[in-house]
Amino acid sequence: MNSITPGAARLSYRTIFISDTHLGTRGCRSDFLADFLRRVSCEKVFLVGDIIDGWRLRKSWYWDEGHDDVLRLLLRHAQNGAEITYIPGNHDEMFRQWLTLGLDICGIRLRREAEHSTVDGKRLLIMHGDEFDSVVRYAKFLALLGDWAYTAALVVNRWFNDVRRRLGYPYWSLSAWLKRQVKEAVKAIDRFETALVNEARRRGFDGVVCGHIHHAEIRDVDGILYLNGGDWVESCTALVEHHDGRLELIDWAAENRLSFFSPRTTGVAQVA
Template sequence: MNVILNDRPASASYRAVFLSDVHLGTRDCRADLLAEFLRNVTCQRLYLVGDIIDGWKLKRSWFWNAHHDDVVNLILRMGRTGTEIFYIPGNHDEIFRRLLPHRLEVAGIRLCGQVEHVTASGKRFLVLHGDEFDSVVRYAPFLAMLGDRAYTVALVVNRWFNQVRRRLGLPYRSLSQWLKRQVKGALMAIDRFETAVADEARRRGVDGVICGHIHHAVIKDLDGILYMNDGDWVESCSALVEHHDGSMELLDMTDVRRRTGAPSRLASFLFPAGA
């Protein structure tokens, strides 16, 4: 697969936007940044790639503020103004999976188990949340819940860490993401997940896969399959976008310039014509 770097500046108008792992209903959801992002973009298609609402957390305790309302209202407004919206439930909002495989559309939002996205350049991508390729979630739900509790503790520490950084005039940095990068087991688990998802895309005969679930935003070529993870809105605060020419870009909203609403660019790839 011929993939070249595209160093064009970010645009506010996209052919498609992919978001996942927002975890509305939790204190660590950066709904404020996501609402800012949504106010500053337009797109033909919006893909909500799972764990948009955190049903696991809401079962234990209720947390919802004005920023969470803003996110929901902005998504609904996009649907009313012509954006096609696809909701692919994840493991934290698995309650919506009970409505599948029936075709369901509410307020312009289509509920799907998986979808195939075709870019402007004709590339085909399988779009799914990805938890079905996570052996812990799939085969040991109890262990997954224990892991979720430990992750919650890490996010609480992360919240205090960034409060101190704000008081010192320093930008947001994800301590929990840094900790994951230092743990060999976590890196190995990420590699196994990426390989499994890419293998499924290869089996389906598509050009690549777009997913979420592991909160690790990245674009990479895995033996001819383009693996793209759009990250999350708890740690990396990132979104995957397709430009109108079919190029794919990963945007980082943690260092968003609040006066302009312009995100920084994590990675950008262009498929040349005929590639």
């Protein structure tokens, strides 16, 4: 196999939006995320919630060198002049109690939500989005049960894809397929997107950037942009703003042919 070396050409963006990395879980592809952060430069970074998975860490501790790499690289971006804003989500809600303090930790600002203006003048509302998820907001027990079910699906997914690999088939996300096939899940995604778009419209924004549902998307909904950066558990996607204001979803794993079957590494990501 070939490898992506730390000396590879850097990609320059004006703004990067990252959500749902779920550091602290075995499902987090911290090696892919570290590779992405190592190979990009930008003026601003928005961390759009569920960056550190407090729910999982409270149950059992998991933290490896790849997770450390991600934090070190984010701090390096801050030291190099990037403005970094951290908007806690429901899985890292422990940081929300610090919001009233207006903390700036090592160049990373904690905010409940944020506003961003693209270079071509679009005003974007940035929030994690769990406040518009009725299950999380009104029935946390069901949300925790859903978290358990999702984690179980990821475990089954690993076994399932191990069999596919042995048979010569490429990686295929069982849990993502299940979400697409379950009618109620599809309805829930649509309700979530509609709620976020309506909130952006109500407050006079041109669009909304969110995370939470692990479903990367860019689409125009009756004149309002809906932008979801996806996650770094399965899709390994980030939303970026180019220097001309163009918004794009970057599928890091697909574009770099990164193998989900390769051993997790630090410093160098393996290519399939």
